[in-house]
Amino acid sequence: MxxxxxxxxxxxxxxxxxxxxxxxxxxxxxxxxxxxxxxxxxxxxxxxxxxxxxxxxLEAYKAVFNDESIWTAYGNTIWYVVVGTAIGLVLTILTAYPLSRRTFAARKPISLILAFTMFFSGGTIPLYLLVQQLGLLDTRWSIVLPGAVSVWNVILMRTFFQSLPEELIEAATIDGCSEFRILLQIVLPLSMSIIAVIILYIAVAQWNGFFSALIYLRDPTKYPLQLKLREVLIQYDTRNMENNPGAAFLDQQKQIGISVRHATIIVSILPIICVYPFLQKYFVKGVMVGAIKG
Amino acid sequence: MENQLAVTNVPFSVRFMRAWRRDKLLWLLITPGLLFVLVFAYFPMYGLVIAFQNFSPYKGIGGSTWVGFAHFQDFFQSSDFWRLIKNTVLISLYTLIFGFPIPILLAIVLNEINTKWFKRVVQTVSYLPYFISVVVVCGMIKDFLNPSTGVINHFIELLGGEPIYFLTRPEYFKPIYVISQIWQTMGWNSIIYLAAVAGIDQGLYEAATIDGASRIKMIWHITLPSILPTVSIMLIMNMGSILSVGYEKIILLYNDATLSSADVISTYVYRRGLVQAEYSFGAAVGLFQNVINFTLVVAANYIVRHLTESSLW
Structure with a gap:
């Protein structure tokens, strides 16, 4: 001892x-x-x-459960999470795989094109005008499409793909396997952990995001949960900048009870709190894969 | 190696065709993602030309009049300019000074904990706030700081003080921002240091133990020097983003009363450019910020590369 x-x-x-x-x-x-x-x-x-x-x-929860607009927003958020994650995941895999193949001639230039967007961007206003021009303003697609390809996630996934044993892929190529089959039948089954990481990253970002909804959506029936929460939690009093005087007056009339605000918070973070302890290790894994390059 | 040498002797056109035949399917796979990046990242960069115009949505980029650097001049000469720079830099600096050491301290302390379950519980709990949305965090801040019903003011009253209107007093805005930021990110940011600490050769500690070194001595002479490369990389990267304070939390928390200490460049772009629909002016301010950010991040990456011989990409 x-x-x-x-x-x-x-x-x-x-x-x-x-x-x-x-x-x-x-x-x-x-x-x-x-x-x-x-x-x-x-x-x-x-x-x-x-x-x-x-x-x-339980009065506060009764009030929350009786507020239909919260459930509409909840449903919308689920739509944004499911559709956004599906599109984002597929695009991330499709983009990351060719970049992980050492034989791919355009690997370097395309990597550069992608990486540059992490350093420099057009900014909020040109993106807003683009979304407007594409006719996406005030549609559900404005929430899921503009951020569908996260370059950071692509790099995470590419780094993981590159860590797989090269011999596997070489052997498959020699056997005459097409790139498509290599991806589907060899690479993806080995990459379930990174796929989980990417799904979680995209899904949590969609669940928590409010800014694109704030600038692109006008129609309250399309509001995601976070924008509804902003109404309940942030705009209930008159001092907030975004409030116009008329709405402020209305808000004062129907003063939202404090306990209801608490209950709304709980209802909105419950899904994350419930799944979080089980998924935490995947999140941490994402940081580790990223750290190899960072 | 031999293969590559052989390839260089073949004419370019033949090599190109070979590569194309080999890569056809890969090109097919990468096209959708590439298209998304071109449309949603590169097209807005082209859209930045409106910063040099008096852009009108009806006339489009082609039809709007050019004004050169007029919007930039307006911005630099406006009374807002120095206030915005000051707020942006100060909020970044405070976050860096107070927020940067805590994850390092946390990682070192966690490494000293030998009770496995305790360590795991603390880690799990400390990452949790990172996954809570900014709207909920701001909602909690507003609730806790509420002058009549908030728990913090109840506590102040309990101690015999007067309730403070935290969110309408400019001097409190930056501390509130920084403290809530630290609360939300300290656990998550410690992960990278934990990994660095876990990578240290255990033999060093064993040797030090035999020599009779105390725990604090070992931290000072083994742990800290070993994670120093990670620390300096993180520090430089943080310095690189000093002018990019996020708008989300500030938009949710500020109001007319705190504007003087809360307004940063990105919130200004949002307010002038989108809320007041001065597209060209907003784009010009945004471009100014992006150019400086770009310069700082590239410089940071350059320094890191020279420190570690490994670039970010």
Whole structure:
């Protein structure tokens, strides 16, 4: 048994203390929000809620479940996530595979064309005008198409493809396998972990995104959840810049209860919280694959 | 190797045809993705020419009048210019100064934890905020800081203080932005350092233990020097993006009262260019920002390459 010095003991205690502190700081806002969503509005206003629900009630959740616009937004977000992820994944695979093939003559120039877009972009306004010109404004496609190919994801996937044993692909080529079959029957079955990573990245980005919806969508029935959340969580009071005076007056009339805001937050992050612990290792894997190049 | 030598003796046209025949299917596969990039990334770059015009959507790029650098001049001479630069740089700098060391500290501390389950729980929890949307984070901020119902002001009152109108006071905006940013990203940003720490040769620690070194000595003399390359790369990359403060959180949190300390270049582009539909002026400001960003990132990448002999790409 090693002898542990006093200094080392103090240091170890400090490390545990630091971790516990971090744990509390990270988790407290969530715990408070959960408790707030189950508490009565009066208790919340008085400041009685610190850790556990006070005057427990389900009123806030009833209000959320009865608000049809939240469910419309929920449905829209699911559409954006499913369609956006499907398009994004297919395009990412199709773009990454040729770039991973060392024999592909145009590999270098195309890589350069893609990488340049990570350093320089046209910016918000030209992209907005393009979306307008293409007739995508205020359509669901404006949410899923412009960002469908993320160059970062392409690089992640290409890096992974390149790490597969070259001999496999060479052998298949010699056997007269077409590139299409190599991709489908050899490369993809070996790449399930990176595919999971990419699916998660795209899906979470779609679930959490609000800016493209904010600038491209006018029709509230197409709003994704995050834009609806913005209405409930951010614009409920009159001081926000984006509010026009008329809407502000309306908002004051139907003051949204504090507990309802908490409940809305919980309802919107519940899917992520539920799947997150199981998927976390895939996210981390993505960072690692990226780190090889970064 | 021999193959490549042989190829160079063959005429270009023959080589080209060979490559084409071999790569045909690969070209087919890459075309859709390439098309998307050309349309949604390169076409907007061409669209930047409206920064030098008085663009009108009815006349289009071809029909709008050219004004040269007029919009840039307007921007540089406007009273907003220095305020925007100052806010953008300060928010970046504060985030860097306070936010950069914490993930490194976290990675080092986590490495000292020997209780496996405890370590895993702390890691899992610390990554969680990264996956919460910016709208929800801002909603929580607004709730917590609410002057009459927020938990923070209840706490201040409990201590005998007066409630503070955090979100309408300009001096509080940057701290709120930076603290919430750190809360959201510290765990996630520690992953890369954890990987670097995990890659350190354990033999070094064993040797140090035999020599009777304390844990803190080992961190100072082994851990820190070993992860220094990663740290410096991350630092330089962060410096490269110093002028690109994201607009999303600021758009959600700022208001007329805090504009003086909250407005950054990207939010200004959004407000002038899109909300007020001054397309050309907005595009000009955006172009100014992108050119500086580009220069900084390329410079950062150049420095990193010389430090590590390995470029980003």
């Amino acid at each position: 090693k002898r542990v010095s006093f200094g080392d003991k103090v240091f170890t205690i400090f490390c545990y203390f630091f971790c516990v502190l971090l744990f509390i700081v990270t988790l407290y806002p969530f715990i408070y929000t959960v408790s707030g969503s189950f508490s009565g509005n009066i208790a919340l206003t008085r400041g009685d809620v610190w850790l556990f629900p006070v005057d427990p009630t």
